[in-house]
Amino acid sequence: MDRNKIRNFGIIAHIDHGKSTLADRILEICGAVPKGKMKEQFLDRMELERERGITIKAKAVRVEYFSPLQKEKYILNLIDTPGHVDFSYEVSRSLAACEGVLLVVDASQGVEAQTLAHAHLAISQGLVILPVINKIDLFSADPERAMREVETILGEDHLPFTLVSAKLGTGVEELMEKIVQFIPPPQVEDSPFLRALIFDAVYDSYRGAIPFVRIKEGEIKKGMEIMMFSTRRTFLVSEVGGFTPEMKEVDSLGPGEVGYVAANIHHLEDSQVGDTITSSACPALSPIPGYKKIKPLVFCSFYPVNYEDYSKLKESLERLQLNDASLSFEADFSEALGFGFRCGFLGLLHMDITQERIEREFGVEVVATAPHVVYHVLTKKGEVLEVRSPRDFPSPSEIEEMEEPYVEMSITLPAEYLGGVMELCQSRRGVFKDMIYLSEQLVLLRYDLPLAEILLDFYDRLKAVSRGYASLEYEFIGYRPAQLVRVDILVNREMVDGLSFISPEENAYYRGRELLSRLRELIPRQLFPISLQAAIGGKIIAREDIPALRKDVLQKCYGGDITRKRKLLEKQKEGKKRMKAVGKVRIPQEAFLAVMKSEK
Amino acid sequence: MKQLSLYFHFPFCLKRCRYCDFVSYPRRDRYTHLKYKEAVFQEVSWRVNEEMLRGRELSTIYLGGGTPSLLFPEDVEDILNYLQHFFAFSPSVEITMEVNPETVNREKIDSFRKAGVNRLSIGVQSFNPRFLRFLGRSSSLEQIENLLLQIEKVRYPYWSVDLIYSLPWQSFEEWQEEIEQVLIYHPPHLSIYNLTFSPLVPLYQFAKYHPGVFPSPEEEALYFEWVIERLEKEGYKHYEISNFSQPGAECQHNLNYWREGEYLGVGVSAWSYLEGRRQKNTSSLKNYLKRIEEGKNPLTFQEKLESYPKLAEDIILHLRTEEGITVSYLLAQYEREKVEVKLKCLEYLSQEGFIIKEGDRFYLSKKGILVANQIFQEILD
Numbered sequence: 001m002d003r004n005k006i007r008n009f010g011i012i013a014h015i016d017h018g019k020s021t022l023a024d025r026i027l028e029i030c031g032a033v034p035k036g037k038m039k040e041q042f043l044d045r046m047e048l049e050r051e052r053g054i055t056i057k058a059k060a061v062r063v064e065y066f067s068p069l070q071k072e073k074y075i076l077n078l079i080d081t082p083g084h085v086d087f088s089y090e091v092s093r094s095l096a097a098c099e100g101v102l103l104v105v106d107a108s109q110g111v112e113a114q115t116l117a118h119a120h121l122a123i124s125q126g127l128v129i130l131p132v133i134n135k136i137d138l139f140s141a142d143p144e145r146a147m148r149e150v151e152t153i154l155g156e157d158h159l160p161f162t163l164v165s166a167k168l169g170t171g172v173e174e175l176m177e178k179i180v181q182f183i184p185p186p187q188v189e190d191s192p193f194l195r196a197l198i199f200d201a202v203y204d205s206y207r208g209a210i211p212f213v214r215i216k217e218g219e220i221k222k223g224m225e226i227m228m229f230s231t232r233r234t235f236l237v238s239e240v241g242g243f244t245p246e247m248k249e250v251d252s253l254g255p256g257e258v259g260y261v262a263a264n265i266h267h268l269e270d271s272q273v274g275d276t277i278t279s280s281a282c283p284a285l286s287p288i289p290g291y292k293k294i295k296p297l298v299f300c301s302f303y304p305v306n307y308e309d310y311s312k313l314k315e316s317l318e319r320l321q322l323n324d325a326s327l328s329f330e331a332d333f334s335e336a337l338g339f340g341f342r343c344g345f346l347g348l349l350h351m352d353i354t355q356e357r358i359e360r361e362f363g364v365e366v367v368a369t370a371p372h373v374v375y376h377v378l379t380k381k382g383e384v385l386e387v388r389s390p391r392d393f394p395s396p397s398e399i400e401e402m403e404e405p406y407v408e409m410s411i412t413l414p415a416e417y418l419g420g421v422m423e424l425c426q427s428r429r430g431v432f433k434d435m436i437y438l439s440e441q442l443v444l445l446r447y448d449l450p451l452a453e454i455l456l457d458f459y460d461r462l463k464a465v466s467r468g469y470a471s472l473e474y475e476f477i478g479y480r481p482a483q484l485v486r487v488d489i490l491v492n493r494e495m496v497d498g499l500s501f502i503s504p505e506e507n508a509y510y511r512g513r514e515l516l517s518r519l520r521e522l523i524p525r526q527l528f529p530i531s532l533q534a535a536i537g538g539k540i541i542a543r544e545d546i547p548a549l550r551k552d553v554l555q556k557c558y559g560g561d562i563t564r565k566r567k568l569l570e571k572q573k574e575g576k577k578r579m580k581a582v583g584k585v586r587i588p589q590e591a592f593l594a595v596m597k598s599e600k
Numbered sequence: 601m602k603q604l605s606l607y608f609h610f611p612f613c614l615k616r617c618r619y620c621d622f623v624s625y626p627r628r629d630r631y632t633h634l635k636y637k638e639a640v641f642q643e644v645s646w647r648v649n650e651e652m653l654r655g656r657e658l659s660t661i662y663l664g665g666g667t668p669s670l671l672f673p674e675d676v677e678d679i680l681n682y683l684q685h686f687f688a689f690s691p692s693v694e695i696t697m698e699v700n701p702e703t704v705n706r707e708k709i710d711s712f713r714k715a716g717v718n719r720l721s722i723g724v725q726s727f728n729p730r731f732l733r734f735l736g737r738s739s740s741l742e743q744i745e746n747l748l749l750q751i752e753k754v755r756y757p758y759w760s761v762d763l764i765y766s767l768p769w770q771s772f773e774e775w776q777e778e779i780e781q782v783l784i785y786h787p788p789h790l791s792i793y794n795l796t797f798s799p800l801v802p803l804y805q806f807a808k809y810h811p812g813v814f815p816s817p818e819e820e821a822l823y824f825e826w827v828i829e830r831l832e833k834e835g836y837k838h839y840e841i842s843n844f845s846q847p848g849a850e851c852q853h854n855l856n857y858w859r860e861g862e863y864l865g866v867g868v869s870a871w872s873y874l875e876g877r878r879q880k881n882t883s884s885l886k887n888y889l890k891r892i893e894e895g896k897n898p899l900t901f902q903e904k905l906e907s908y909p910k911l912a913e914d915i916i917l918h919l920r921t922e923e924g925i926t927v928s929y930l931l932a933q934y935e936r937e938k939v940e941v942k943l944k945c946l947e948y949l950s951q952e953g954f955i956i957k958e959g960d961r962f963y964l965s966k967k968g969i970l971v972a973n974q975i976f977q978e979i980l981d
Contacts, residue, residue, distance in 0.1 A: 525817075527954070527974050551821040553794075553841060553972040561871050562857065563878045563903065566913055566980075573977040 003256045004185045008077045008214065009130075010094055012118035013104035014471065018134040022104060022166040023061075023080060029176060030063035030076065060200065060212050060258055062242040067180050074180050077258035079199065079214075081118075087346060088475060089294055090200070090326075092121050093274045096290055097199040097214030097258060100128035100183030102175070103150065107133045107141035107163075111149040111438055113412045113473035119153055128183050130160060132175060137165040149438045186256025193284035194218030194226070196253075196261070196277040203322035207238070207262045209271040214258050216288055218279065221252035226263060227280040229287040233270050234280040235263035268325045294326045296344025297405060297476055298371045298455060299388060300351055301332045302358070303340030305365035310339050316362035317341060320354060327354060334498060337367055337589065342388065345371075348455065369593070371455045375502065376403040376479055390500035393486040396537055403479040405451040408433070411462065413470035415443050420465035428453035429504065448477065450504070487512045487541070489519070489595070490533040491582050498580075498592045509541050515595055516544040522591045525549040530585050603659040603690070605856045608640065608679065609867030610668035611885055614702065618736035619764075621798040623869035623883050624666045636885075637675060639892040640867050641682055643881075646897065647864060648686045651874050658687045660694040660853035663717075669699040673711030680716045694758070694852045696721055699747075702739040706750040719758035719851075721791070722747065727781040728774060731767045735795075736802075748785040758849055760789035765827075766820050767795055768813040775823045779830055788849035792827060793842045794820055821970055828966070839922040841964075841972055858917045868898075877904045908938055909981060915942060916976045919955075924963025945979055 013019035061078045081094040095101065101122045105115055122129055131150045133143045143163055151157055160182055164171030196213040203209050213220070220226065220240055227234045239262040241249040253259045265271050273294075276287035304313045317329050328344040345351040348371060355368050375387040378401040379394060387393050409430070413421055415437070422445070425432070430447035438444055449458075454474065462470050485508050489499035499519075503511045512534030519532055523546055530546040579586035612633060615626045627633075648654050661683065663676070671679075680695070696719040697712060704712075709720065726732055729741050751759055761782055765775050782790065795814070797804040807814065815823065828838050836844040840858060843851065856863060857873075865872045869883040880901040882888050891898045905913065911934045918925035930939045946962045949955040954968035954975050968975050 527952070527971060549817070549971055549974060551817045551824065551970045552974050553970060561880075562873070562913065562917065563871070563880070563901075566916070569916070569973065569976050569980055572973070573980050576977065 003188060003254075005072065006075045006077065006185050006256050007100070007179055007183050008079065008098045008186060008256070008258055009100045009102065009179060009183050010079045010081050010098045011102045011104060012081055012091070012095075012115070012122060013134075014106070014109070014112040014114040017104050017106040017109065017112075017115070018166045019080075019104050022102070022132065022134065022164070022172070023078060025166050025169055025172045026076075026078060026176070027061060027063060028169075029172060030065045060243050062244055062258060065176060065180070067177060069177050070180060072180075076179065077214075079258065087350070088117065088121065089292060089346070090273055091118060092125070092290065093197070093199045095122055095125050095127060096274075096288070097197055098125075098127060099186060100130060100179070102130050102132050102179075104132045104134050105146050105150055107135050107143045107146050108138050110142070110146045110442055111153055111412060112471035113410045113444075114471060115150075116153050116410060116412065116444065117473040117475065119150075123154070129154060130162065130175070130178055130182055133161060133163045134166050136163045137168055137170065145439055145441075149442055152436070152438045153444075188255040189217055191217040191284075193282060194220055194277065194279040195284045195288055196220060197288045198271060198273055198275045198277060200273060201268060201271040201325070203268055204262075207264070209265040209268045209322075210260050210262050211265070211271040211277065212258070212260050213253070213277060215253050215255050217255055217284070219252050219254050220261060220277070225280045226261070226277050227283060228270055228272075229276040229278060230272060230291065230293070231270055231275075235265055235270070237261055237263045268322055272325055294346065296326065296328050296346060297373065297451060298345045298347055298351060299342060299374065300345070300371040301334065301337075301340050301342045301369045302329075302355065302366045303334065303337035303369075305367055307338055309364045312362060313341065313358065313364045313366065316358045316364055317343070319362070320357060324354075326350065334369075334592065337369075337592065340367075348459070367593070372502075373405050373452045373455065375482070375484060378402070387502070390486050390502050391497065393484075393500075393502055396485070402482050402484050404482040404484065406448050406477050406480045407451050407454065407474040408477045409447045409449045409454070409472060409474040411445045411447075411470050411472045412438065413443055413445065413466050414441050417466040417470060418443055418445070421445060421462065421470055424458075424461055424465055425449065428456075428458060429506075448480075449474070450480075450482070451476070452504075485536045487515075488535045489515065490531075490535055490540075491523075491585050491587065492528075492531055493533070494583050495535075496580075496582050496587065499595050501595050508536055512536075513542040516542050518594045519591050520544045520546055522594055523585070523587055526585060528584055602656075602862055603856070604653065604656045604687070605660040605662070605853055605861060605863035606658050606683065606687070607662045607664060607853075607863055607865040607867075607870055608668070609865065609870045610663060610665040610671065611636070611868045612670055613665065613667040613700075614670070614738045616736070617738075618734075618803045619795060619797060619801055621800050622664075622666065623885075625885055628670065630672075633671065633675070636867075636889070637671075637679065639889055642892050643866050643898060644682065644686065647866065647872075650897070651864070653864060653874075654686055656687055657690050658683070658693060659690045660696070660856060661689075662853045663695075663697040665698055667700045667703055668697055669703040669708075669712075673708060673715050676712055676717060677715035694719055696758075696851065696853055698723060700739060701743040701747040704747060706754065709747075709750065709756075710754050713754055713756060718756065719760070720751065720756055721760045721762065721851075722751070722787075724748075724761045724782070725764045726767070727778055731764075731770070734768060735764070748787075752785065758788055758851075760791055760845075760851065761785075761787045762791045762793075764793060764795050765823050766815050768810075770815060772819070772823060772826075776826070776830075779827055783834060789843070789845040789851060790831065790836065791843050794824070824970065825966070828969075837922065838969075841920050841969060855921065858920050860914050860917055876910070877902055907934055911938055911942060912980050915946075915979055919962070919964055919975070919979075920972070922963060924961050926962075927960040942979065949975060949978060 011019045011023060063076050065074045065076050079094050079097055081091045103119055105111055133146050135141060136143055147161055160178055162171055162175045162178055164175055195216045197216060198211040198213055200212040201209050222237055222239060224237050225234050226237055239249050240253050240259055241247050242259040247260055274291040278284045304310050321327050326346050329341040332340050332342040351371055355366060358364050358366055377385045377387050377394060377399055379398050380400045425447045428449055430449045433446040436444045483505040484502055485505050487501055487503055487508050488495050516532050516534055525546055526549055529548045532544040533540050534542040576586055579588045611623050611625055612627045613624045614628060616624055695717050697717045698721045700723045724744050725735055725737060763778060797807050831844045835846060838844055839850050863873050868885050868888045870881045872879040879899050881898045882900045888898050915925050946955055950957045954965055955962050956965045
């Protein structure tokens, strides 16, 4: 294999800008997929991905391309990347397997926040960027503007733009030529030590976890013993191969090549994205830089709607975890919802997708609590606590310092909505960083924001204040000091465990009141008046009263139909039994959910 | 021998009212009515044999519906004669017939009286044309007033008027006006209920989408408290949650339901309570006629209550009435241990002021009546 004829590249784009369609066209031109067999968006194998039009996990395809201009045959490894912010670590690892990227921008939409984030990732990896302006066939297309915006974000003029319509195939051949011309072949140091980067993995019920790798140096072949750098565990290689796009066995994978390694790896944790594979007989001195153990940032709990589904829910999480190392979960119990699991995710989309997959692929209906973050609390004793639930929040007198996770938020938006968007960011405790005009119409705005603020309803609010035109992207930047308090809810002066929440001090009063007014609606009136109070420490900050039920009487009771009346009463009573009793007061499940859900 | 009541369901009306969930068909042709009557006769003869009721004494008979006043007086006579083949009538037998004003005149109610009916339950519902239209009633205010004027002249020992409140945009003054209107005629008995909708009725959707047009629970409570006070001033006894009567004019038939007495129900959708079993006939006229024709029993449901849930039901039914329930009655019927659990609950409710305890008797307080559903739920298992 002539290394100079290999091109490893990825495609990065904002959701819906046409990444997968472009990939389909490329596969078609290379004859990897016969035209008739072509399912729309071949790379998006998962049903859910196809439905949402996004790629969740990276995929790789190896195709052969004959360049009519160069009169040469090339091997193209197309490494598909996830299109969403939640998976930016996976994106960065995929990009680490490439020498170049196609940066796809919708000609009518222009640059969006995600385009920018991905482009910056690519630049930081030193990749060659080939900008592609897609959807030029659309009536609303403005390729000139899109090109100017791309130049602004990349800080470069005279970029090798290609104007295409992936849908119609226009310009794709020209793009193919640019790929072989501009994207360099793999740079390979001649080293005897094997170093292969894991950029993705799948789980196969017969062969276990199968890492997808890019060989940086050395060679990997059947029968050799390999070692994972992070875990130091060793495995015997049973098969190596490439993607055509189906997996196809080859004798060996050499420097610069992309393929898969089957080695009876039972657990996905031994095949972590970003990790380096080396030879156990002759290990390399250091791994490929950039590996991070992924830590979930966003947590929420899943409870089965039907109690009997608990074990099914557990099984579905275990199954999903086989293919998704970034998903974590542990058993959880809630006063209101019973037994369930506290799950950790990379972000909100990751959470949504996981919930949908559980419901769709495993048929388990779940109640998801609102997402929340992990706070760090340094106690006066010098311990550092990771606080995941209000229950674990220490009393104020024990706290020395507190921290909460922050993200850097990039928002691109039409200039006319700037006022509303900035106001929104300020109201969410945002710290302004900078603002760049990408073109006359398009602004890039950057804020540092507490992650907790985004989990509420930031995205919806942003769409509302910008009439759907703003797009956002954020990146975790670390923990920063915070002033937090635990707000407790007292029902008839009794504290109710499941109703407490953690809030920034400055918003505690507002949120306490807001929750009380929702609880007032959700707790049905009962035979006794109910007082609701919100308190911080021992101090009451808000109060609402639910007056006693004045009238509830079934007056008509005739015709001897006693059975139906009794059943009606029994049904109402059944409903009450499902509520949680706090003293004399019965609190329905919805009330407990209200505290976990964001405000309307 | 225990006393027995009989309920006869007549499932035809001129048209259906929008709020009504009783089984009724808008059929007025006499042929259908007569055919139905014959089918019920057939059912009576079977049921009497099956349940070994022959010779039992009937203390009350109730012709309900539907609109049984669509029947001709000779039909009513026929029905009562037929029943006398099987049952003895108690000397003080109460024979009630439900009457809708648009279906009768003075002559007709006179003839019903002669046929043996001694109590009329008149479906007035409202004296306000706006509400009559809303409810989809077939009667006009004029027809209502005429009937009420006539009834005083015809010698009915007992009669009753039904009224509904909690109607759309009904003000307190409008409700007071309804009561003052009815009091002009001095009815011996009044049944008063708030408008409720079962999901089966056309107005259910309306109520679901426009909850704001109806008086709030606070207003309803006010209307109800006022009417209790007003009627007591006129000498009425609030002897059951929705019923008021002059002394001695209580509806014996309904009291029998609340006292867990036995009754045989015949006709479409009728309920029976015999030997601790609750039974129900099919709710479909077509099926009813078909089954009778095929010589089959029209029952579709039967349950025998275990003694424990029956205990709760017994207490709840009794608590609907002014007389309430006595400890001695319960101890005579049920195991002491189980009764004591319920007594604890009753004691607790009486401490909270929802129930009044007097000697060994418990009954709902004024405050308790207003939230009776909640109280009953506490008593259920």
